[in-house]
Amino acid sequence: MTHxxxxxxxxxxxxxxxxxxGAGGAVLALPGAAQAAEASARGGHGSHRLPVPTVVGHRxxxxxxxxxxxxxxxxxxxxxxxxxxxxxxxxxxGHLVCRHEPEIGGTTDVAKHPEFAGRRTTKxxxxxxxxxxxxxxxxxxxxxTLRAVERLPANRQRNTLYDGRWEIPTFExxxxxxxxxxxxxxxxxxxxxxxxxxxxxxxxxxxxxxxxARLLRRHGRDRRDSAQFxxxxxxxxxxxxGALGVGAPKVLLxxxxxxxxxxxxxxxxxxxxxxxxxxxxxxxxARFAQGIGPTLVxxxxxDATGRLGTPTTLVRDAHAAGLILxxxxxxxxxxxxxxxxxxxxxxxxxxDVFGAFKVYFEQGIDGIFSDNADTAVLARxxxxxxx
Numbered sequence: 001m002t003h004x005x006x007x008x009x010x011x012x013x014x015x016x017x018x019x020x021x022g023a024g025g026a027v028l029a030l031p032g033a034a035q036a037a038e039a040s041a042r043g044g045h046g047s048h049r050l051p052v053p054t055v056v057g058h059r060x061x062x063x064x065x066x067x068x069x070x071x072x073x074x075x076x077x078x079x080x081x082x083x084x085x086x087x088x089x090x091x092x093x094g095h096l097v098c099r100h101e102p103e104i105g106g107t108t109d110v111a112k113h114p115e116f117a118g119r120r121t122t123k124x125x126x127x128x129x130x131x132x133x134x135x136x137x138x139x140x141x142x143x144x145t146l147r148a149v150e151r152l153p154a155n156r157q158r159n160t161l162y163d164g165r166w167e168i169p170t171f172e173x174x175x176x177x178x179x180x181x182x183x184x185x186x187x188x189x190x191x192x193x194x195x196x197x198x199x200x201x202x203x204x205x206x207x208x209x210x211x212x213a214r215l216l217r218r219h220g221r222d223r224r225d226s227a228q229f230x231x232x233x234x235x236x237x238x239x240x241x242g243a244l245g246v247g248a249p250k251v252l253l254x255x256x257x258x259x260x261x262x263x264x265x266x267x268x269x270x271x272x273x274x275x276x277x278x279x280x281x282x283x284x285x286a287r288f289a290q291g292i293g294p295t296l297v298x299x300x301x302x303d304a305t306g307r308l309g310t311p312t313t314l315v316r317d318a319h320a321a322g323l324i325l326x327x328x329x330x331x332x333x334x335x336x337x338x339x340x341x342x343x344x345x346x347x348x349x350x351x352d353v354f355g356a357f358k359v360y361f362e363q364g365i366d367g368i369f370s371d372n373a374d375t376a377v378l379a380r381x382x383x384x385x386x387x
Contacts, residue, residue, distance in 0.1 A: 050082050053383070054367030055376040056192050057081030058329050059100060063371035066148040066159060067107065068098040069166035070177060077181060081373035083190040083229065084178075088171050089197070090206040095140040096171040096215065100151070101125075102197065105132035108146040109164060116142070126197055126262040136206055143168050155333055155348050171212070175219040188227035192326075194253070195230075198237040199263045209237060213244040222246045229326075231293055234263040239288045251291040251326055252276075254298060273298070277314055282321035291324035291366070299327055299363055306339040308359065315364045328369035330357060330376060354379050362387075 060072025061079060073084050088096040099107060102125070110116055110133045119138070122131040135143065148166050150159040169177075171193070178189040195208045202208075212230075216222040224247040231251040232238050238250040257274040264271055275281050277298060285292060294314060301309045318325050331337070335347035341356040343349065353372075357379030360368065370376035 050190065050367075051380065052366055053361055053380055054082045054326065055080065055373050055380065056083045056085055056326060056367055056369045057373045058085055058369040058371050059087070060084060061371070061373055062151075063156070063332060064159065066150045066162055066166065068100060068169070069148045070169050070173070071162065071166045073169075073174065073177065074181075076373050077189065079374040080377040081370075083192045083367075085192040085194070085369065086171060086174055087194045087196045088208060088212060089135045090201055090208065090211065091135055091138055091140045091143060093139045094206065094211065096208070096211050097135060097140070097143060098169050098171055098174060099135060100196070102134045102136060102200075103130050103132040104135060104146070104168075107148060107151050108133075108168065109149055110146050113146065125200060127265065136201070136204060140170065155335060157348075172215055172219075175215060175221070179219065182227075190227040190229070191221070192229040192231060192251075195232045195234070195237045195241075197262070198232060198234050198240075199266050209240040209244060213241060213246050216246055216248065222248060224248065229291075234261050235285070235288065236263040236267075242288055249290040250288065251293045251324075252285050252289045253293040253328075255295055257298060277312075277317070279317050279320065282318055282323060286321045286323055289323070291326055292318055293326045293328055293369070296327050296329070296360065299325075299360065299365065302338060308338045308340055311363055319364070324366040326367040326369065327360070327365055330360070330368055330370040330372070332372045332375055354382065358383055 057073070057076030059067035060069065061076035061081070062072055065072040065075050068087065076084050086098045087100045089099050089102045090096055104110055116133065119133050120131070121134070121137070122129055123134060124130075144167055146168060147164040148168060149163040150156055153160050174191070178191060182188045193212070195212065198208050213222065216226075216228065220226065221228040222245070226248045228248040229251055230238065230241055230246065230248050231253050233253040233255065235252055238252060241250065254273050254276060257277070258272055260269075260272050271281070276285060277294070282292070298312065299314055300311045303309045315325055330353065332350045332353045333348050334342040334344070334351040337351040337353065337356055341352040343351045353375055357376065361380070361383040368376060
């Protein structure tokens, strides 16, 4: 679909529901959501209106449970997340599994499995040497013998209580879980699914987009009005999903201003994220995506001391291009917060996260990724009540 076919500016953004930000009713009505009575568990076509700002459970409830496990996803849903995020990577035999990275040494107990000691290796992942164990070197059956562990045990020691409790889920298992939870709740469960390192995997003959498109179609999540977001740091991945006929809303993730999407690096495209967040760059993004997921410092930069500086015009410019914004990532611990909102000297203690949420919500963002969905929901309640 071309940019002209999709439309642009405020009208297009209203279709996506972001224009509801300024309205008293604060809901995100994605395409087709006017028919709120329908609640199809198989993707929830046109049925569920998302609150604004939308709370996205980052890797589930990774502030409380080991990330990308059914336990993390379930807890995020139970404590109020509007949307649950997954990252997908492939196995050796072509299944999509949910891991933040293909390297799994830090998120599973693979190092304790002597039968896999010989699989430890060093690979170049998007230009960086990474040593460990990689999902593409394991069959699904082999990965299912592993168990998930907390990725940040030094920061989240309590989460280690759940080490070994859950296995690595396949994306199809997550889709079935979402269907089951949708039936129980009488409304669809929204997912926010990222293709991880798509250029890297495409070069290995394990292209993510075709596999993802098949699963989305099988489970009724490929339509414009599906309860499904798709996201990637690589524009070409979102473009490929669109070319495959996947109409679900797409969100381009954006890292630091001086970085380049890795597909740009491979293609020799000199543009950086700084180029993509200009008005012209955002209009280009709007040709194939309905939103952006910028790192929070693109919205409010940090100064040399780690404190919040002056907000940029990114929110205004993105909205002018018809794009919604789902920035990342809010976490409760001091070490992850701007210096302005840290409390005490313990880096792992909780800071004034409600104060930080308030500042970011005041910028007009349409949603936010959070490791602690319950905190984000309360912060949204405060913001909507007091604005």
